[in-house]
Amino acid sequence: MIPFNFIYYRPDSLQEAADIYSTLQSKGQKAVYFAGGSEIITMCRTGSIQPKAVIDIKNIPECGLLSLYNQKLQIGSVCTLNQISESKLFPLMRLACGRIADHTNQCRITLGGNLCGSIIYRETSLPLLLADAEITLYGPEGERTVPLRSVFYQCMQLKPGEMIVQVQIPVWALSARHYHIKKTANEKIDYPLVSVAAICKDSKLRLAFSGICSYPFRSEQMESALNQQTKSFEERVKQAAELLPEPVYADAEGSGEYRLFVFKNTLRQLLEDWDNGKI
């Protein structure tokens, strides 16, 4: 049971949603956009947040699109991870979605919720960062479409009252060679010790990571180190690990040392599979 009341809004358009947000904000009242609700409900139940209102955006048509249009795949922010997987349109994203939470939760967790949530892993960001995805945002100041990497560093950098409408993925990424691996401490369904996503573009590997640091990221420096064909796998992996953007993340699931060990082994395996044409 959620031990307090909130107002529930279900707008039919982006403008209605942003207007509700602005009106409440002008009265000093806290509102949150509500998608799959899995994180908001848990946080309300445990008392970590107490919004005055939730704005359920699942009825907004632009947020529910999942289709190919103009050489791009559009994925609406309220598409569930399961809808994205079942569409089979973006194989790398399918692999990433299939390893977030469990199948039943994948039927509720949305793309926007995963990107904006407070749980640090945000694993759907990896395929999107690798594919040079663009993202459309809407808020009280209107709509903007920008490269995802310009608004996603560590987490989504949204302006007050802004919401994700959809992401657009260029078609080359839908058929590119790709690789995804998620290592967990014990159970298959768990937060990652290390998640690695890779995609091939212009004969080079692009790589993005979650779990190894306190935020997900793509690193072009690490990619350069790992693409040095003249060096041994060992040397490339060692160099890439030295280029991590911050100290290795550590928590009850795994110490920093253990995560680094798993990370290096995973990268080495990836390079071997890549070399053997298994990717």
Next chain:
Amino acid sequence: MVKYEGKVVIALQVNGEAHEVAVRPSDLLLDVLREQLGLTAAKPGCLNGDCGACTIMLDGWPVKSCLMLAVEAEGHVVLTVEGLNGTAPIQKAFVDADAFQCGYCTSGFLMVCHALKTQNPLMPKENIIEEWLQSNLCRCTGYQEIRRAVRLMYEST
């Protein structure tokens, strides 16, 4: 646009019947099913999406009702174990395979298996069955029997 504030009456479609229930917007679907409609098959367990004891079906897909607001279910089709009427193939298969001990997790597993069959009328590959079943926990650890029940469900229809 819908706006609900305070106690409101909403229409829910549960187990093929139309119901009107008075809810707060922050009421969980799980609590409304159990406390207002008397449908106690869906069970409270962890309440944070891990155990699956609260699983119901929404428009043919499995959903953990502890992570859903009752107001969100408006306009959708909800199915709980009570709506299976004791006649779903998975119910007989659970009995035949001895797929429960204390039974606390059983309703959740029945719904996830029934949803699996709804979405995959023909027996899917083992890895798909495993993926769906991994959404639920059984503390009596009857996993092999539950797996057998899924196979029996497919073989019997």
